[in-house]
Amino acid sequence: MINNSAIQFKYNALYKPNQLICGTGQTAIVTGWSVKQTIAKHLPSDNYAVIGNLYSPTRGISFLIRNLLANPYVRRLVILNATKEDKNAGGCQCLLDFFTHGFTEGKSDTGRDCWVIKSPITGYIDIEISATALEILRQNIEVKEAKTITEAVDLVNSYSTKETLEPWGEPLIFPEVEVTPTVLPGHRYGHRIEGKTIAETWVKIIHRIKTTGTIRPTGYDGKWQELIDLMAVVTDEPENFYFPEPNYLPIDRTFLEEYISQILDDSPYREGVKYTYGQRLRSWFGKDQIEQVINKLIGEIDAASAVMSLWDVQDHDKGGSPCLNHIWVRVVENELTLTATLRSNDMYMAWPANAMGLRALQKHIRDEIAKRSDYDLQMGPLITISQSAHIYSDCWQHTDLIIQKHYQKIINTEQQTYYDPVGNFLIEIQDDNIVVTRTTPGSGEIVACYLGKDPLRLSREICADSPAIQANHAVYLGIELQKAWLAIRDGLNYVQDR
Numbered sequence: 001m002i003n004n005s006a007i008q009f010k011y012n013a014l015y016k017p018n019q020l021i022c023g024t025g026q027t028a029i030v031t032g033w034s035v036k037q038t039i040a041k042h043l044p045s046d047n048y049a050v051i052g053n054l055y056s057p058t059r060g061i062s063f064l065i066r067n068l069l070a071n072p073y074v075r076r077l078v079i080l081n082a083t084k085e086d087k088n089a090g091g092c093q094c095l096l097d098f099f100t101h102g103f104t105e106g107k108s109d110t111g112r113d114c115w116v117i118k119s120p121i122t123g124y125i126d127i128e129i130s131a132t133a134l135e136i137l138r139q140n141i142e143v144k145e146a147k148t149i150t151e152a153v154d155l156v157n158s159y160s161t162k163e164t165l166e167p168w169g170e171p172l173i174f175p176e177v178e179v180t181p182t183v184l185p186g187h188r189y190g191h192r193i194e195g196k197t198i199a200e201t202w203v204k205i206i207h208r209i210k211t212t213g214t215i216r217p218t219g220y221d222g223k224w225q226e227l228i229d230l231m232a233v234v235t236d237e238p239e240n241f242y243f244p245e246p247n248y249l250p251i252d253r254t255f256l257e258e259y260i261s262q263i264l265d266d267s268p269y270r271e272g273v274k275y276t277y278g279q280r281l282r283s284w285f286g287k288d289q290i291e292q293v294i295n296k297l298i299g300e301i302d303a304a305s306a307v308m309s310l311w312d313v314q315d316h317d318k319g320g321s322p323c324l325n326h327i328w329v330r331v332v333e334n335e336l337t338l339t340a341t342l343r344s345n346d347m348y349m350a351w352p353a354n355a356m357g358l359r360a361l362q363k364h365i366r367d368e369i370a371k372r373s374d375y376d377l378q379m380g381p382l383i384t385i386s387q388s389a390h391i392y393s394d395c396w397q398h399t400d401l402i403i404q405k406h407y408q409k410i411i412n413t414e415q416q417t418y419y420d421p422v423g424n425f426l427i428e429i430q431d432d433n434i435v436v437t438r439t440t441p442g443s444g445e446i447v448a449c450y451l452g453k454d455p456l457r458l459s460r461e462i463c464a465d466s467p468a469i470q471a472n473h474a475v476y477l478g479i480e481l482q483k484a485w486l487a488i489r490d491g492l493n494y495v496q497d498r
């Protein structure tokens with residue numbers, strides 16, 4: 001025991017320094033999803049060593065443990081496990097289980113060797129950290145769970161009246177293994193990705209970002225790969241949601257149920273708890289915007305102003321502003337479409353939940369309109385526009401694995417339908433000329449005709465007229481035009497697709 005209780009410790013934040021509030025005491029506080037500043041403002045800084053969030057058991061715990069190992073004088077840990085989000089994410093529970101039950105050697109989802117926490121919630125610790133070091137932490141840190149902010153504050157204050165404890169040893173620092181992806185050239189601004197289901201669209205999105213996104217600093221002491229303004233169009237998500245079997249999405253049905261309520265239902269303001277989308281939509285601005293949109297469309301079904309806004313101008317002054325900012329609902333040929341704009345979107349971890357939650361909102365609006373009026377609309381596509389569409393570096397390995405397993409299969413199935421919204425092209429030879437007839441994709445009506453001998457010139461003309469032609473369709477056309485040209489040159493018969 002050290003007798004000088006006025007001793008001040010300097011917290012060495014090796015990882016995520018900008019995300020932590022550092023003090024000079026011996027107690028670390030993990031606030032889960034609660035806003036860390038709310039706790040800090042109730043405590044003098046010499047009562048705590050550090051205050052930080054823990055959002056995810058698979059991504060956050062390793063950093064936290066590495067920092068604790070670098071600061072051996074931290075002898076007490078208070079874990080605030082207070083909100084619905086904490087229950088959903090399971091990070092705080094998993095961290096508690098690390099201290100209570102320990103860990104075993106295992107593999108992560110991507111097959112990487114790691115320590116797996118003995119917990120019903122999946123949580124990983126980097127294998128580069130030695131088991132001995134992890135045991136030292138487990139033996140030398142006193143851990144307490146708090147269920148409310150007040151309980152956490154009282155616990156920390158009561159610790160500060162106790163005597164100062166000796167550090168458990170010298171700081172321990174372990175190497176890190178970094179994965180650097182190869183980035184292929186591609187568009188940086190503005191992408192359109194379409195898929196039938198959220199799951200399928202998600203695989204295409206993560207493929208696009210992972211192969212062509214720019215690697216940049218995140219603003220959270222890390223890196224992400226990013227594309228700017230990525231529009232995803234989901235055309236046929238079924239009513240009860242499609243979850244692949246086995247489920248490769250980062251969420252399951254139990255999580256989704258909770259999450260949908262965060263979008264559809266109001267929730268009262270609570271100190272330390274961030275906005276919820278439901279609260280912003282239902283009550284934050286003194287109006288229920290979901291009701292407003294339902295009533296607006298019933299009154300004027302063609303309205304182009306069925307807008308819901310989630311951004312508050314005050315958000316510039318506070319941290320933790322909403323990522324989902326603008327929702328627009330529009331009826332197009334008896335279909336109800338919903339377009340949502342997100343200023344910042346974690347496309348690996350958050351987009352599937354965001355998209356499913358928005359789809360539930362779209363369905364709710366459709367159903368309410370049907371209940372209260374004569375409009376029985378179909379469900380149209382769900383469209384999301386993600387302005388910063390990113391994947392954090394600690395998800396890159398997982399992302400690669402999902403792409404490897406599922407991307408090509410999805411593309412193959414799509415290509416086999418031979419469907420292109422720009423239409424079909426029929427190729428024939430007439431009097432030593434190549435004749436290309438363009439028809440609509442549905443009824444096959446003729447919309448354009450091209451005639452010539454030069455396959456390259458014809459391809460260019462066709463592509464200039466339909467710049468949105470699908471890449472595989474354009475390549476196919478090129479091959480057929482060349483075959484037609486060869487047939488003319490060699491005096492052979494030409495039949496398309498033979």
Ligand SMILES: O=c1ccn([C@H]2C[C@H](O)[C@@H](COP(=O)(O)O)O2)c(=O)[nH]1
Nearest residue numbers: 320321323324344345346350351354
């Ligand atoms: O519904 C949500 C909420 C958050 N995020 C992600 C986007 C960012 O990666 C991070 C929020 O960071 P800030 O932009 O608020 O700092 O969380 C989403 O993707 N969807």
